[in-house]
Amino acid sequence: GENVEQHPSTLSVQEGDSAVIKCTYSDSASNYFPWYKQELGKRPQLIIDIRSNVGEKKDQRIAVTLNKTAKHFSLHITETQPEDSAVYFCAAHMRFGAGTRLTVKP
Amino acid sequence: NAGVTQTPKFQVLKTGQSMTLQCAQDMNHNSMYWYRQDPGMGLRLIYYSASEGTTDKGEVPNGYNVSRLNKREFSLRLESAAPSQTSVYFCASSGWDRVLGEQFFGPGTRLTVL
Numbered sequence: 001g002e003n004v005e006q007h008p009s010t011l012s013v014q015e016g017d018s019a020v021i022k023c024t025y026s027d028s029a030s031n032y033f034p035w036y037k038q039e040l041g042k043r044p045q046l047i048i049d050i051r052s053n054v055g056e057k058k059d060q061r062i063a064v065t066l067n068k069t070a071k072h073f074s075l076h077i078t079e080t081q082p083e084d085s086a087v088y089f090c091a092a093h094m095r096f097g098a099g100t101r102l103t104v105k106p
Numbered sequence: 107n108a109g110v111t112q113t114p115k116f117q118v119l120k121t122g123q124s125m126t127l128q129c130a131q132d133m134n135h136n137s138m139y140w141y142r143q144d145p146g147m148g149l150r151l152i153y154y155s156a157s158e159g160t161t162d163k164g165e166v167p168n169g170y171n172v173s174r175l176n177k178r179e180f181s182l183r184l185e186s187a188a189p190s191q192t193s194v195y196f197c198a199s200s201g202w203d204r205v206l207g208e209q210f211f212g213p214g215t216r217l218t219v220l
Contacts, residue, residue, distance in 0.1 A: 001165070009146075032202075032206045034208065043211040043212065044149070045211070093205065094164065095151070095165070
């Protein structure tokens with residue numbers, strides 16, 4: 001089955017800096033890669049996703065890049081704001097990464 | 107639209123007791139999922155249902171059973187609760203099969219087994 005590894009487990013940045021979270025997966029048949037944001041005590045919500053026929057996707061301050069050859073995909077958040085503080089999860093084929101706790105310091 | 111709803115929000119059980127977690131969605135989605143979330147371990151799939159009348163095991167199915175009652179409802183049953191089942195349980199639904207598209211999550215059920 002699929003195995004998803006996510007790094008780092010915690011990330012602390014200053015407001016305005018960029019944050020990058022990386023995930024690797026094992027099943028080369030996986031072709032849909034979402035990122036979810038979970039605020040404290042809330043449910044996970046999709047923030048961006050990418051399919052295997054695309055290498056990069058952007059939505060305002062967030063972007064996702066995919067390298068199918070290396071089997072990894074990354075979440076990029078630019079100009080971070082305190083409200084970006086949350087836990088972020090990547091996923092592939094019904095397997096989630098362990099999560100990254102992002103803290104944005106004002 | 108209520109989206110995905112779950113009941114109860116909180117539950118405390120004693121070891122050996124049974125209970126059923128209820129989930130319903132009003133988005134006409136075919137696929138529904140049950141996950142558990144433990145600190146530092148992300149979301150782990152317990153069971154999923156690709157369509158009404160079908161269910162399949164996920165990553166951690168032991169100790170659980172599910173029922174896809176109809177297209178809207180997908181319940182999770184713990185027959186004999188154990189402390190290791192203390193967790194937050196999320197139900198999710200998707201308009202795509204096998205999570206090839208966005209999942210919509212319910213608010214979660216926080217379960218404590220003493």
